[in-house]
Amino acid sequence: MNSTATIFARLAAVASSLATYEGASAIFDETAPDDFLIQDPRPEKPFIVIAAPSSDVALETFTERGRMIVQDVRAYQRRTGSAAELDALMRAVRDLFHNAPETLAVAGGVCDVARVTGPVQSPTSDEAYLGRRITIRLDFRNT
Amino acid sequence: MGDVNVDIAANLRLADEVLERGIRRVLGVAEARVKEVLQRPGSGKVYRRGGVDHQASAAGEPPAEDIGNLIAATNANPDIIRTAEAVEGEIESKTTYSEALEKGTERMAARQFLERLNTEFGDELREAFREGVEE
Numbered sequence: 001m002n003s004t005a006t007i008f009a010r011l012a013a014v015a016s017s018l019a020t021y022e023g024a025s026a027i028f029d030e031t032a033p034d035d036f037l038i039q040d041p042r043p044e045k046p047f048i049v050i051a052a053p054s055s056d057v058a059l060e061t062f063t064e065r066g067r068m069i070v071q072d073v074r075a076y077q078r079r080t081g082s083a084a085e086l087d088a089l090m091r092a093v094r095d096l097f098h099n100a101p102e103t104l105a106v107a108g109g110v111c112d113v114a115r116v117t118g119p120v121q122s123p124t125s126d127e128a129y130l131g132r133r134i135t136i137r138l139d140f141r142n143t
Numbered sequence: 144m145g146d147v148n149v150d151i152a153a154n155l156r157l158a159d160e161v162l163e164r165g166i167r168r169v170l171g172v173a174e175a176r177v178k179e180v181l182q183r184p185g186s187g188k189v190y191r192r193g194g195v196d197h198q199a200s201a202a203g204e205p206p207a208e209d210i211g212n213l214i215a216a217t218n219a220n221p222d223i224i225r226t227a228e229a230v231e232g233e234i235e236s237k238t239t240y241s242e243a244l245e246k247g248t249e250r251m252a253a254r255q256f257l258e259r260l261n262t263e264f265g266d267e268l269r270e271a272f273r274e275g276v277e278e
Contacts, residue, residue, distance in 0.1 A: 030202060030252045037250055051247055052203060054258050076249045123243035125250045133246060 001109045001140045003069045009105050010096050019043040042078040046089050049074045066141040074122050076129045090119035090132045113139035161276045166232040168275025169268050170219035176264045180205045180256050181214045202252035206244050
């Protein structure tokens with residue numbers, strides 16, 4: 001079961017709030033590409049990075065198999081003097097997942113639990129950007 | 144009929160002392176393990192600096208040792224933290240870039256080293272806690 005694909009699919013709901021890259025919403029896996037980051041001026045709208053899971057462990061009973069996965073979703077935006085847009089985006093992203101497992105598409109399974117903490121501040125490499133992060137816990141069950 | 148007297152304050156103090164022993168044992172093991180993690184060689188890019196090659200970590204690996212700043216700055220906090228809900232110990236990493244390594248940034252994937260205490264050493268830390276409270 002691919003949690004990154006599940007998260008990516010659900011983030012389509014906020015696509016209109018994001019910058020674009022190569023004709024698609026700026027949602028990246030692990031890191032944003034250099035040619036996107038070094039645009040001058042920097043992208044005005046936020047972009048999202050889905051991190052690799054920080055934990056992925058078996059969740060098993062005598063009769064069922066699954067995984068419990070913890071994964072960060074981070075968003076960044078060019079500094080403009082206000083983080084309001086970025087904060088609003090990440091609160092919306094949190095609400096897409098938190099206590100809403102039934103809305104998530106999981107190849108080969110279902111999601112029984114979806115819990116989110118954050119958004120909180122997230123570090124950046126480039127001081128031109130602001131960062132925010134949520135942490136998602138997903139309990140997947142094989143079907 | 145006999146009286147039963149329980150000194151609740153004394154029992155709470157005893158429970159607190161036992162908890163602290165367990166937590167301090169965990170912190171000792173955790174600090175040692177996280178410093179071991181930070182000494183693992185990386186398999187990422189090789190940089191030449193000051194005539195010396197340094198091989199950085201690749202995405203998903205813990206940070207590779209360079210000049211030892213991160214190892215020196217990552218330690219158990221000697222203060223046990225007591226709140227109304229919990230008694231806690233913590234491993235701190237106090238460089239300006241610790242959080243960026245642990246959590247990642249817009250251009251760098253995370254190089255987790257603190258989370259590995261959960262994912263790699265959870266059983267050992269639970270055992271350390273048990274030993275601490277039973278000593």
